[in-house]
Amino acid sequence: MSKKTIEDIAVSGKRVLVRCDFNVPLDGGTITDETRITAALPTIQYLLKNKARVILCSHLGRPKGEFKAEFSLAPVARRLTALLGQEVALAADVIGQSAQKLSASLKDGEVMLLENVRFHKEEEKNDEAFSKALASLADVYVNDAFGTAHRAHASTEGVAKFLPAVAGYLIGKELSVMGKALEDPIRPFVAILGGKKVSDKIGVINNLLEKVDSILIGGAMSYTFSAAQGGKIGKSLLEADKVELAASLIKKAQEKGVKLLLPVDTVCADAFSNDANISVHAAGQIPDDLEGLDIGPETIELFAAEIAKAKTIIWNGPMGVFEMPKFAVGTVGVAKAMAENSGAVTIIGGGDSAAAVEQLGFADKMSHISTGGGASLEFLEGIELPGVAALNNK
Numbered sequence: 236m237s238k239k240t241i242e243d244i245a246v247s248g249k250r251v252l253v254r255c256d257f258n259v260p261l262d263g264g265t266i267t268d269e270t271r272i273t274a275a276l277p278t279i280q281y282l283l284k285n286k287a288r289v290i291l292c293s294h295l296g297r298p299k300g301e302f303k304a305e306f307s308l309a310p311v312a313r314r315l316t317a318l319l320g321q322e323v324a325l326a327a328d329v330i331g332q333s334a335q336k337l338s339a340s341l342k343d344g345e346v347m348l349l350e351n352v353r354f355h356k357e358e359e360k361n362d363e364a365f366s367k368a369l370a371s372l373a374d375v376y377v378n379d380a381f382g383t384a385h386r387a388h389a390s391t392e393g394v395a396k397f398l399p400a401v402a403g404y405l406i407g408k409e410l411s412v413m414g415k416a417l418e419d420p421i422r423p424f425v426a427i428l429g430g431k432k433v434s435d436k437i438g439v440i441n442n443l444l445e446k447v448d449s450i451l452i453g454g455a456m457s458y459t460f461s462a463a464q465g466g467k468i469g470k471s472l473l474e475a476d477k478v479e480l481a482a483s484l485i486k487k488a489q490e491k492g493v494k495l496l497l498p499v500d501t502v503c504a505d506a507f508s509n510d511a512n513i514s515v516h517a518a519g520q521i522p523d524d525l526e527g528l529d530i531g532p533e534t535i536e537l538f539a540a541e542i543a544k545a546k547t548i549i550w551n552g553p554m555g556v557f558e559m560p561k562f563a564v565g566t567v568g569v570a571k572a573m574a575e576n577s578g579a580v581t582i583i584g585g586g587d588s589a590a591a592v593e594q595l596g597f598a599d600k601m602s603h604i605s606t607g608g609g610a611s612l613e614f615l616e617g618i619e620l621p622g623v624a625a626l627n628n629k
């Protein structure tokens with residue numbers, strides 16, 4: 236069901252409450268990565284251009300339901316003021332006198348920011364009275380916080396019950412790019428999954444097995460699959476209680492005619508350290524005293540060849556311990572192979588793979604980098620996100 240967007244409603248002269256994801260990393264009062272702020276600009280600029288009275292809100296960190304100065308959105312208000320080239324006043328509270336006074340005095344084309352919604356414990360409880368109080372500040376609600384769309388909180392879900400509720404450009408883009416890939420992909424459609432735990436990705440693998448042509452599995456979770464095939468995995472991470480499940484996923488892939496590729500070789504280390512001694516071993520033949528920390532060179536070639544043939548690619552989860560340069564080679568290899576396939580729709584499913592792609596300088600070569608780690612995982616699992624479900628249908 237497609238959802239109404241800001242372009243489907245009249246906003247001129249209206250007070251528009253916009254839920255953004257301004258949960259930016261801070262070092263003291265300095266924003267160290269402003270990607271989430273710049274990602275919200277198209278929606279804010281559209282509303283201002285169309286003479287709305289814009290009331291922004293967001294959470295920041297985990298203040299646990301009370302006012303804590305270190306979680307104030309003040310640095311975000313300052314940065315937004317500079318980026319928009321106009322004053323973004325910060326309310327001293329969320330639904331209190333300051334918020335009420337500022338929102339009532341807004342003029343067409345003006346913008347303000349409420350304080351951190353998580354200064355109220357009612358936010359995460361999706362409390363109805365709090366949702367109503369938030370709604371009373373505005374005439375229209377816009378959700379553009381994809382990163383928290385998988386949470387049913389007051390400012391992401393509850394408030395939508397009391398106002399006309401539509402999607403902003405960022406949520407709209409996330410849904411259309413990832414939705415198209417899942418519903419009507421240009422084939423071949425290849426999914427690459429990595430990261431730590433099979434248990435975190437079971438839902439995603441299950442759902443993607445219904446949709447993709449190939450699935451490539453790397454990262455620590457590949458060792459549980461290797462164990463399921465009777466392989467020796469040494470001291471590599473193993474989820475012993477997921478071995479049977481891994482075996483059943485391998486079987487499901489066979490039944491569905493989906494090509495499931497596991498690593499054929501592994502970079503092993505004698506310690507979990509960038510100074511460790513490393514050696515490459517065939518998958519399933521890892522010596523007892525070594526730990527697999529990255530996919531090996533043959534696997535990179537195998538995966539790159541599959542990626543080169545694809546027309547739609549979704550990637551979630553690093554291929555190894557990419558935080559240490561010695562074990563980042565597999566993750567770099569996958570990012571590079573995706574970046575080189577300019578004819579394909581390339582989607583990075585948020586979280587660590589998004590960070591890796593940005594760190595490695597491949598960000599502008601990808602079709603879409605999701606701004607939500609948890610949200611994009613749940614979307615790929617086929618779960619309806621509460622923050623999206625609550626919006627008005629077209």
Ligand code: AMP
Pocket residue numbers: 429430431432435454455456472527528529551552553554555556557558586587
């Ligand atoms: P996830 O949050 O599930 O996407 O997992 C990301 C984490 O998995 C990163 O911090 C990686 O360092 C870690 N990781 C990936 N491969 C391995 C591996 N072979 N051994 C241990 N940790 C790994």
